[in-house]
Amino acid sequence: MIRLLRTLRAEWTKALSLPSIIGALVAAIVVPPALAVASGLSLDPTVAAASSFPIESHGFETAGFGQPLVILLAALVAGTEYSGGQLRTMLLADPRRGRVLAAKLVVVTTLAVFVGLLGTTAAVVLKHATLGEHGLSLSEFTAGMGWNLIGVSINYVLIGLIAALLTLLTRSIVVALAVLVPLVLGVTLSLLGLAPLLKYLPDVAGMQLLTSYPGVGLLDPIPGGIVMATWTVLLGIAGWLAFRARDTGGG
Amino acid sequence: MIEISHLVKRHRARTVVDDVSFTARPGRVTGFLGPNGAGKSSTLRILLGLDRATSGTALVDGVPYRSLDRPLWTVGAMLDGPGANPGRTARSHLTWVAQSNAIPRRRVDEVLDLVGLRDAARTRIGRFSLGMGQRLGIAAALLGDPEVLVLDEPTNGLDPEGIRWIRLFLRTLADEGRTVLVSSHLMAEMEKTADDVVIIAGGRVVAAGSAAEVRGEHDSVEEAFFALTDERHGRPAGGSEGIAP
Numbered sequence: 001m002i003r004l005l006r007t008l009r010a011e012w013t014k015a016l017s018l019p020s021i022i023g024a025l026v027a028a029i030v031v032p033p034a035l036a037v038a039s040g041l042s043l044d045p046t047v048a049a050a051s052s053f054p055i056e057s058h059g060f061e062t063a064g065f066g067q068p069l070v071i072l073l074a075a076l077v078a079g080t081e082y083s084g085g086q087l088r089t090m091l092l093a094d095p096r097r098g099r100v101l102a103a104k105l106v107v108v109t110t111l112a113v114f115v116g117l118l119g120t121t122a123a124v125v126l127k128h129a130t131l132g133e134h135g136l137s138l139s140e141f142t143a144g145m146g147w148n149l150i151g152v153s154i155n156y157v158l159i160g161l162i163a164a165l166l167t168l169l170t171r172s173i174v175v176a177l178a179v180l181v182p183l184v185l186g187v188t189l190s191l192l193g194l195a196p197l198l199k200y201l202p203d204v205a206g207m208q209l210l211t212s213y214p215g216v217g218l219l220d221p222i223p224g225g226i227v228m229a230t231w232t233v234l235l236g237i238a239g240w241l242a243f244r245a246r247d248t249g250g251g
Numbered sequence: 252m253i254e255i256s257h258l259v260k261r262h263r264a265r266t267v268v269d270d271v272s273f274t275a276r277p278g279r280v281t282g283f284l285g286p287n288g289a290g291k292s293s294t295l296r297i298l299l300g301l302d303r304a305t306s307g308t309a310l311v312d313g314v315p316y317r318s319l320d321r322p323l324w325t326v327g328a329m330l331d332g333p334g335a336n337p338g339r340t341a342r343s344h345l346t347w348v349a350q351s352n353a354i355p356r357r358r359v360d361e362v363l364d365l366v367g368l369r370d371a372a373r374t375r376i377g378r379f380s381l382g383m384g385q386r387l388g389i390a391a392a393l394l395g396d397p398e399v400l401v402l403d404e405p406t407n408g409l410d411p412e413g414i415r416w417i418r419l420f421l422r423t424l425a426d427e428g429r430t431v432l433v434s435s436h437l438m439a440e441m442e443k444t445a446d447d448v449v450i451i452a453g454g455r456v457v458a459a460g461s462a463a464e465v466r467g468e469h470d471s472v473e474e475a476f477f478a479l480t481d482e483r484h485g486r487p488a489g490g491s492e493g494i495a496p
Contacts, residue, residue: 003320010351017343018336080336084376088301089334089391093351095300095317247302 007094007103014080015107021076025111028069029119032062036123040130055136056145059124060211063152066119067159067184067210072177073115074108074160079173097244101168105161105236112160116153124149151209151221158228159184162202165232165239192216202231252277253298253399253432258307260293267293269454270307275432275447277398280425282445282462283434284472290454291434292330295403299328311399323352327392328401333384334391337377341368341387344376345394354394362390366420382413389420399430406435418444438473448472452480 015021036059081087081104094100124145128135159180167176183203192198199205199219206228207213208221219227253275260268268290275281285291296302298309300316309315311326319325335344345359363369366386371379379387385405392400402421406414421444425431435441441448448465450458450472457479458465462472469475 006321006353007351010347013343013347013350014336014339017340017347018338020338080338083338084336085331085334086336087334088330089348090351091301092299092328092334093323093348095319095322247296 003094003096004099004103007099008106010090010093011103011107014086015077015111018076018080021073021080024069024073024076025115028066028073028115029122031069032066032119033122033126035062035065036127037130040127040135043131054212056142056148057211058131058135059127060120060148060152062123062127063116063120063155063210064184064207066115066152066156068181070112070115070156070160071163071180071184073111074163075167075173075176077108077111078104078164078167079171079176082171098240101240101243104168105164108160108164109157112156113153116156117149120149120152148211151225154225155206155209155228158206158225158232159203161232162235165235168239169235169242189216192218200227202228205231252312252430253281253401254308254310254313255294255298256308256310258294258297258309259305260290260297260302261305267454268297268304271451271454271456272307273449273456273459275430277430278425278428279446280421280431280433280444281447281449282438282441283432283449283451284438284441284445284476285434285436285451287436289436289451291436291451292403294451295328295330295401295432295434299326299330299401301330321352321395323348323354323395323397325395325397326399326401327395327397328403329385329388329392329405330401330403333376333388335376335384335387338375340373340375341379341390342372344387345391348391349394352395358394358396362393365393366390381408382410385409385413385417389417397429400424400432402431402433404434404436406437406440414440438476439471442466442472450476450479452476 039062081090090100091097125138163176163180166179167173170176180203183201188198188201188204192204196217199217205219205224207224208218209225218224256272258268258271259266271290271294283291293302297304298311298316316322316326341363342359345362346356349356349359360369363372366389368383368386368390371383376384376387389402389405392402405417409417421431421433425446433441442462445462447460448458448462449456450465458475466472466475469478
């Protein structure tokens with residue numbers, strides 16, 4: 001256990017001492033609230049009040065834009081290991097590969113929770129503030145909104161782990177980004193009408209954890225989250241098997 | 252003390268390390284010499300737990316590297332440059348390496364001083380020259396003040412001054428009683444530094460012993476190497492032209 005804590009401490013220092021990772025972290029926290037403010041200011045309040053958009057969901061609609069940044073963040077945390085042969089140094093420092101992998105995934109999880117809680121809370125609070133009297137005041141926030149906040153964090157953790165594991169499996173940040181970012185930006189969602197089975201893909205399954213998308217035929221938040229978590233576990237097993245067996249000399 | 256015993260590594264049908272055995276002792280610089288592709292790096296990677304052997308053993312102080320709890324306190328290593336992400340500063344690279352093995356933070360500045368990189372501590376590694384990179388790799392290897400040092404081609408790409416610095420540095424480390432195993436494809440260069448020599452070619456050890464023993468009646472270790480490999484390839488001994496096994 002103490003050995004894991006040492007490796008974890010090293011992983012933290014690694015994550016927080018690279019400008020690219022810090023940049024992605026800041027962007028992931030700042031972009032959703034900024035979009036929330038922009039959308040709040042551009043919304044005609046009388047229309048907003050009259051529309052069918054549930055008032056509790058204000059702010060959460062920006063969570064989908066945090067996703068690609070969480071993917072970037074996680075891919076960087078995993079993928080910068082392959083830059084300059086750093087992984088070799090890591091495995092010299094801790095030759096137990098399971099521990100190295102576990103520490104990496106703990107860092108990704110923690111960062112994703114942090115981004116989810118901080119960025120989404122800011123987005124929701126700011127959105128309602130910009131809506132003025134048509135929004136909710138802080139004291140009017142509901143338990144449902146709290147659950148939604150947790151849902152976003154779970155979604156971020158799972159998509160972050162998927163991105164990190166995919167990066168590890170392919171040893172390439174670019175491949176992970178090229179596969180995942182178009183997915184979360186709506187490619188699969190737009191094909192859902194043609195192929196309803198696509199709702200079981202990892203990016204689509206957990207979508208309603210972010211906010212409700214009524215009428216599209218998506219899985220409900222909890223079953224969707226379970227499907228997404230299953231994907232994550234399967235990728236985790238594949239990642240562990242590949243990482244354990246691989247010779248690391250060249251990389 | 253490093254003990255390599257009947258080590259074999261195969262990549263599919265190709266045997267890159269073929270029954271390699273040798274020992275590197277405390278207080279001595281052991282030169283692990285051979286042309287590029289002879290199996291030096293493969294042997295060292297197995298020794299350091301990065302690759303798995305097909306068969307045989309490679310032990311540090313009697314145990315495999317992977318079973319060491321805090322390996323950097325026992326073994327310091329540099330393989331193929333510093334192994335550092337170019338986006339980080341030298342100090343933050345050494346800091347995370349130290350933290351991973353619960354090495355006190357003050358050691359970071361100590362090793363930066365030792366290798367002469369104190370002024371570059373806050374410089375991003377991507378802006379380092381080749382020589383600075385090698386020094387950073389050696390600094391990381393020294394963090395845990397280990398009794399055993401394993402350096403793969405530490406003089407690669409260095410200018411004469413850098414090569415001289417490494418040579419003197421290795422001598423000092425061995426004189427302090429440490430086991431120093433250093434590989435090179437430049438035999439003439441290592442001959443001035445190494446107390447013991449292990450020569451490998453085509454995955455097999457062709458000669459091992461003190462530098463004087465390996466040299467034998469030849470003028471240099473390099474001459475001895477060419478003589479040995481010529482015999483192995485059924486060519487007349489003595490000529491040194493065009494040998495690249």
